[in-house]
Amino acid sequence: MPSLTRLEAQQRAATITVRDTRVALDLSSQDGQGASEFGSVTTIGFEARPGSDTFLDFKGVRLNSATLNGSELDPESWQDERIPLTDLQASNTVTVDGVMAYSSDGEGLHRHVDPADGNLYLYAMSFLDAGPRWFACFDQPDLKSRYTFQVSAPDDWTVHGNGPAEKGPSTVSGIGTWTITPPQPLSTYFVTLIAGRYASLYSEHDGIPLGxxxxxxxxxxxxxxxxxxxxxxxxxxxxxxxxxxxxxxxxxxxQAFVPDFNAxxxxxxxxxxxxxxxxxxxxxxxxxxxxxxxxxxxxxxxxxxxxxxxxxxxxxxxxxxxxxxxxxxxxxxxxxxxxxxxxxxxxxxxxxxxxxxxxxxxxxxxxxxxxxxxxxxxxxxxxxxxxxxxxxxxxxxxxxxxxxxxxxxxxxxxxxxxxxxxxxxxxxxxxxxxxxxxxxxxxLLTAGVDTLAVTDGSLVRTPPADRPADRSHAVHLAGISSTGELLGVAPVVVASDPIAYDRPDGAIAVVPDAYDQTWAKLRFDAADWRQLRSVVSRIDEPGSRVAIWNSVRDQVRDAELDPREALAMITDQLADEPDDVVVNIMLQTARRSLAGPYTPIAERVDRLAEVAALADRILAAAEPGSDRQLMAFRNAVPACSDVDRLDAWRLGLDLPSGIELDPDLTWAIVTRLCTLADRPETIDQTLAADRSAAAEVNAARARAALPTAEAKQQAYDLLMKPSEASAYVLYATAEALFGDSAEQVQLTKPYALSFFTDIAATAGFRTGWALGRIPSLGFPLSVTEPEVLTAAEAVLDDDNTSPVIRRVVLEDLDQLRRALASLDRFTGQ
Structure with a gap:
């Protein structure tokens, strides 16, 4: 199944111009639970260089027939998801009658049965090259076409697409027909359709109909x-x-909000x-x-x-x-x-x-x-x-x-x-x-992150040593007072030469990018950094606070700042940070990184307790019913190591005033509870009370989090073997198999060592978005051991590894190397 190359696209674009595309979809028999296929007939009019050849993209399960300019094409010519078109005329018409498969991976024409009520929902996702999974086409961005869609479906469905949907008379058997005509030419990758018993609301703005x-x-x-x-x-x-x-x-x-959507x-x-x-x-x-x-x-x-x-x-x-x-x-x-x-x-x-x-x-x-x-x-x-x-x-x-x-x-x-x-x-x-x-x-043509630092009265730009580049940065330098005010704000452009800057009177530190305007790491001299650590939450300008918090994370990743010191700074300052989004992200950083891979395994439970105490402190200080209270509680749950407390919360007991259980909070509590204790019955009880699609995904996450060898093996097998599970169930399982738990490293280490070889083999049966998403979500970063690093590097050394999986491993492996380097420097592990 070759992927379209740039050269092939250029040659095809030089050969043909697509005029119009008509697609007839028969979804009329898909109201039942067992249907897996649908009919798709595509007719394309296009101009071509006389006597030239090209090909059409078709990823169906069966080709009933294909004709070019009225002549039948040999069905056996359909190979590698392409139909060759030869001896073209100046003006051509090709018709492809095929049978297509519904997908469960969020690409092509995706089919979802809602467990809450049994209703069926369809939507089409044509990006990146998934369009041919539901209609034949010349699938590349620069072959735009006018489109007309004719859709046959149960009469009580809602049908919409890239243009107005006009419904014709219904048949005696209760089948409706919709005609959709987009008003402008479209590229194949953003052609779409939704169909099913959708709940809809309509409005209008400035003459534009909205739904x-x-x-x-x-x-x-x-x-x-x-x-x-x-x-x-x-x-x-x-x-x-x-x-x-x-x-x-x-x-x-x-705007259609659809189930199982990948992006x-x-x-x-x-x-x-x-x-x-x-x-x-x-x-x-x-x-x-x-x-x-x-x-x-x-x-x-x-x-x-x-x-x-x-x-x-x-x-x-x-x-x-x-x-x-x-x-x-x-x-x-x-x-x-x-x-x-x-x-x-x-x-x-x-x-x-x-x-x-x-x-x-x-x-x-x-x-x-x-x-x-x-x-x-x-x-x-x-x-x-x-x-x-x-x-x-x-x-x-x-x-x-x-x-x-x-x-x-x-x-x-x-x-x-x-x-x-x-x-x-x-x-x-x-x-x-x-x-x-x-x-x-x-x-645009360079890679890497420059570093900006104010040292000896000058702003200095340093490119990464392994990726030198000559970038100029337009930023604002500013001093910070002891009360958090910006002093002496100065717009500057720094490139190869340092920029002189006189520290304003009363400034306890200088921030090189006070409004967070550029793309760079910020560094500070030791005296300034000591001052900023104790004043960051009082700084008036949110851009400066963001830039400083980002520097904390950068310094930890670069093994320049002891993770214990970073956690101490967060513990000291975060409760007074004004922006909820910053508090939320930094609490997650503390839990997932500073109490996770950047902490020795034996110390993670204790570090996690520090994060839990911080979340509890923010929770207690928040106004009942406020967003900050809810945000703090959401972070307190995955940091909590008290099974009895979690169980009480699950039952609605001992909750802070202003917190009310809802489905998402309940499942978060159940998942954390199941991480700490072998409680599969709790999953079943919660699932019995919540029959939604989201509940099925949350149940999969909770099952994969259970602290038993049996549960981990079942989760591992689900990821590494072909199955009918939805992409969302696979994603949730991948997230929880290793997770960011402080308690399960020894339990999951054997799976971490085999993960890379087995995940590489999934390229044999998995494609598209899921092929890269699952190894990324499941990467065993929490098992911060040199043996895991060796296993991951072996996959990169294997020339047979899928490029998609290779890219994911390459990116996440960097995080593992950085965590190991930090542990080596600050703890000698």
Missing amino acids: IHVRASLGNALRREAENIFEVTGQAFDYYHRTFGVRYPFGEYH GAMENPGCVTFRDSFIYRSRATRSERAGRAGVIAHEMAHQWFGDLVTMRWWDDLWLNESFAEYMAHRCCTEATEYPLWTEFGISRKAWGYVVDQSAATHPIAGNGAEDAQSSLQNFDGISYAKGAATLRQLAGYLGDDVFLAGLRRHFDQYGYANADFSELVASWTAAGGTGLDDWTRQW
Whole structure:
């Protein structure tokens, strides 16, 4: 099953131009529980160079027939998921009648039966090369087409797609037919469909019809959340219309929150799909709704950058994601009630910093992507967070007027078509931008994280020794007073030469990037660091606090700061940190890293008790019923080692005033309880009271967490052998097999040693998103032993290891090496 190569895509794009695509889907017999297949008939009109040859992508289970210009094609010619098309005419029509398989891995046409009520739900995910799993197509980004879909399905279903869905007369047997006609040409990778007994709410904003859709069992939750979602959606539309100067071009705008979704969301024009955990069935905090607003704004930004103007090939995937990431944070901060730059710094940037300091790092752009699947390996914190941080630097470098004027030119020139980065640079240059060639070389074609430090009265930039680069950073230097005020704020641009800076009177320390504006590690001289450790929570500027907390994590990873000292700083300062999102992330850091892989195994239980005490202290100080109280309780649960206390909480006893059990809290308590005690009956009891799809996933996580050899073997086998389990069940099992538990290292060590050989073999039966996601979630980082390092390195040395798995191991192995280096330096382990 070859993945489409760049050369093949270029040759096919030079050979044909796709005119229109008509897809007829027969979903009419899929209302029962046992159906696994559906009919798909695709007719494509296209122009070609007369006498040329090409091929069509088709990943069905059976090919009933195929015709080209009225002539039957030999069914035996269908090989390696491709149908060859030969001796083409100037104008051609190809029709493919096939039988396709529903998926359970979140790609192609995914089929989910809701255990809550038995209802069936379908949705299509065509990214990255999953489109041919549900309709025949020329599957590459630069062969856009007009589409028409005709869908036959049970009459009482809801059906939506990339354009308005018009329902025709129903048959006597209760089958309805919907015709969906997107208003603009589409690339194959963002063609979609939803079908089933969805619960739906509709609205309108500025003439744009809006819809939100969820499983019926989440209908009550949707009614609670819809007002907020519609509000953010309208605010984002207004912001992007003002900012881009181009109205939303795809007609209706539906947002479908669907089960078992692999990504956070997918930007399908006119019908964006999201994971349905964003429709909160339990109590949600403002921070969670802010995060959801960011995802909504991210996918809406894609309607322009990605959907209106689309990359030619997957090596420019970073453009889609970096721009959507950057614009979403701008949009939410400037147009909604959710300023998100603090979240970006403490969460999103931190994700990218880890990748960019690992052996798996790569430049933001220019990564080759010689075939479609290899591009997925760079779908990471560099393409998202580092790219967005870099664009933030670029906007500052060009000035916002030139930056946005260039984007408007780009949309005007390449709308409904394809473009690459060089053409975007040309649009900025035409808008008045200068020096972009140097800027591109500095930021987009290099890898690694620079270090900024104020030493001897100067701001100094140091590139990583193994990845030298000449990057310039536009930042603000500032002194910090003893009460946390910024003093003597100075905008500077630092590159190869140090920048002199006079410490302001009254400053106890200097922060090199006071507003967290660039992509760099920050370091401080010893005296300043001692002062900052005791004042960080009182600093007025959130960007400075984020930059300092990120430095704590960087220094631990670099074996420059003893994890015990980092934990002491968190324990001393975090309770007074004003931002809940920072408190949440740093509590997780304390539990998962400082009481985990960066602590000797014998000391982890004691370190975890320190984290639990901190969570309890924040919990006790929080106002009853507040978001901070809920956030603290959520962190107290996985840090708690008292089985009796957990059992009482599970039964609703001894809960802090203001905390009420909901399904998510209950399952968190059950999972922690099952980590500490062999209590499978507790899982069964909780599952009997909660028959939702989320409950089945949580039950899988709790079963994998049980502290017995039998439970671990069953979890291990589920991951390493073919099964019918859903992707979400596999992900939950992978998370809990090793987990970040302080108590199960010796129990799981044998599985950690065999993990890498066995996970490499899963490439024989697993594909797509799940192939890389499962080894990433299951990586045994908690088993911080040299033997595990040796086992992982052996997989990298094996030339037969799948590139997808190799990339995951390469990235996570860096974290294991760093943990071992820290242990060696600070404890001699």
